[in-house]
Amino acid sequence: MAYKSLLTVLTDPKVSDSAMAQLVALAAAQDAHAEALCLGVDRTQTGYYYAGANAMILQETLERATAEAEATLAYAKEKLGNSGVRWSAEDGVAQIADLGRHVAYRARFSDLVVLPLPYGEGHGAEAEPIVEAALFDGHAPVLVVPDGYEPKGQPKTVLVGWNESVEAMTAIRKALPFLVAAEQVRIVVIDPPQHGPERSDPGGLLSQLLARHGVACEIDVLSKTMTRVSDILNRHAEDTGADMIVMGAYGHSRFREAILGGATRNMLEKSRIPVFMAH
Missing domain, CATH: 3.40.50.620 (HUPs)
Structure with missing residues (x-):
């Protein structure tokens, strides 16, 4: 693959x-x-x-x-x-x-x-x-x-932003060649929902899916301690020494992102490591 x-x-x-x-x-x-x-x-x-x-x-x-x-x-x-x-x-x-x-x-x-x-x-x-x-x-x-990034043929540590969205799952499936070859994949869940199928095991089924592909996964459940989700992801990427972030793109309309901002736009403005996106 x-x-x-x-x-x-x-x-x-x-x-x-x-x-x-x-x-x-x-x-x-x-x-x-x-x-x-x-x-x-x-x-x-x-x-x-x-x-x-x-x-x-x-x-x-x-x-x-x-x-x-x-x-x-x-x-x-x-x-x-x-x-x-x-x-x-x-x-x-x-x-x-x-x-x-x-x-x-x-x-x-x-x-x-x-x-x-x-x-x-x-x-x-x-x-x-x-x-x-x-x-x-x-x-x-x-x-x-991003500008000035030192190129890597294969990222060793990859962060996966998981919010149960279709966009996030699409990005994860398309990023499988990177995920399978990575030394570590960290599934990041920020403020998991209190209700719903994943309330008791945030990221559990995704971790199971990736593990069946041979991906070495860990799940990081984080509190929303900053206003922007992108700021939390970027800070966690820096703390964990990640080489790439995988995320779904434009969960809101592009017009809303352009006018009000959103995780995709903010990530593209501030990320210091490559961002893998799909929609």
């Missing part, structure tokens, strides 16, 4: 080093093919131009996006060409409003999509739609890698 087709989507070499390094490390560890889709993003919205705008403006933005795509492709070829893994790379230009379609099409035929953290200094407006397109429209699991 392994990931054999890995994809990354790059739009800016300045914030892509960690994701590229992780992609290469995973490809080597999993004996997988690494693919880089290098996009130049036309960030204009032609439908909202003022009346006097002319074709020269459109041509200029297109030329800029094309130059960015070529530079990003050169960057990807340099990184992958010296990596020793099987790889391919190609470039293209997409308008920011149409970006998701291109990402989703490629993600649909990938086992795992490795992407940079979508938030932070220097990260463009296109980073978040790329993550969401891979998750929602491409139906692929996504590994989001």
Whole structure:
């Protein structure tokens, strides 16, 4: 059981080093093919131009996006060409409003999509739609890698955020290649419900399921001592020396997460280790 087709989507070499390094490390560890889709993003919205705008403006933005795509492709070829893994790379230009379609099409035929953290200094407006397109429209699991992270081909300790949701179970099933190979998997349950089938044994059935796959599991039941679940997970990851967090993505609507915040958005903003997500 392994990931054999890995994809990354790059739009800016300045914030892509960690994701590229992780992609290469995973490809080597999993004996997988690494693919880089290098996009130049036309960030204009032609439908909202003022009346006097002319074709020269459109041509200029297109030329800029094309130059960015070529530079990003050169960057990807340099990184992958010296990596020793099987790889391919190609470039293209997409308008920011149409970006998701291109990402989703490629993600649909990938086992795992490795992407940079979508938030932070220097990260463009296109980073978040790329993550969401891979998750929602491409139906692929996504590994989001924070800036400056030292790549690991196989995480030794993995935290699994468990809240009995469909999203969490989907992520766990898609993360099985990582979980089976890990030295330790810690199932984290925060404030388990007082009523329901798992009230007397939080995480018990999940632990049983994973154990039958040969996964070495422990269950950590934590109190909600901080306002945000993401803060608790991040702190516990630091305390346990975890190399990866597995969690379901966007239990609420994306609109609600964008406006009010949520565990997914907060995790992507603050995590210092890779986050494996699926929806």
